[in-house]
Amino acid sequence: GQNIDQPTEMTATEGAIVQINCTYQTSGFNGLFWYQQHAGEAPTFLSYNVLDGLEEKGRFSSFLSRSKGYSYLLLKELQMKDSASYLCACMDSNYQLIWGAGTKLIIKP
Amino acid sequence: ETGVTQTPRHLVMGMTNKKSLKCEQHLGHNAMYWYKQSAKKPLELMFVYNFKEQTENNSVPSRFSPECPNSSHLFLHLHTLQPEDSALYLCASSQVDTSSGANVLTFGAGSRLTVL
Numbered sequence: 740g741q742n743i744d745q746p747t748e749m750t751a752t753e754g755a756i757v758q759i760n761c762t763y764q765t766s767g768f769n770g771l772f773w774y775q776q777h778a779g780e781a782p783t784f785l786s787y788n789v790l791d792g793l794e795e796k797g798r799f800s801s802f803l804s805r806s807k808g809y810s811y812l813l814l815k816e817l818q819m820k821d822s823a824s825y826l827c828a829c830m831d832s833n834y835q836l837i838w839g840a841g842t843k844l845i846i847k848p
Numbered sequence: 849e850t851g852v853t854q855t856p857r858h859l860v861m862g863m864t865n866k867k868s869l870k871c872e873q874h875l876g877h878n879a880m881y882w883y884k885q886s887a888k889k890p891l892e893l894m895f896v897y898n899f900k901e902q903t904e905n906n907s908v909p910s911r912f913s914p915e916c917p918n919s920s921h922l923f924l925h926l927h928t929l930q931p932e933d934s935a936l937y938l939c940a941s942s943q944v945d946t947s948s949g950a951n952v953l954t955f956g957a958g959s960r961l962t963v964l
Contacts (some may be wrong), residue, residue: 743867
């Protein structure tokens, strides 16, 4: 079956760096997405990786290794507003999105 | 108004009620989606409309009935729901382009449904 695994919850300190991991098993692969969802709000698109390597966007970076079925989202210089859930989703060979359950990130001062 | 708008934001209904959720997108996208989000579970895709044609129905119970009158509006009609249907219902839209694969979804803020 198809499956996405990511940690349920993580805690980090303001100003620090945190890495949120995501492993996937899907029927084919057409890219991996990360979304951010603040409590009570819409998920918003953060990144899309389809080739191996690191994509950097300001304080956020996303990494993909297709051979390992693995991705991570790296958040630097953490701010309190980064407290949110981070959703990993993989697009399979039929262009269907397979979602993880999300990682709730708690930032402490 | 821009983005994806969902109404109502909160809805409480009894098991015998009939209600509808509404979604409107102002992005010119050609696909719209209904997702169910329950606590600590992955997003569950319920329905997909491409160019107003329903292309996905992931074994959703018939007490949920979608309607897509045009490419900008999407409804989810609710009838005889069960308490386990209580969840956040998210609408999303996208511009589908299978040649690039990067089908980025724009979500609404959701309708929080409680079934008593």
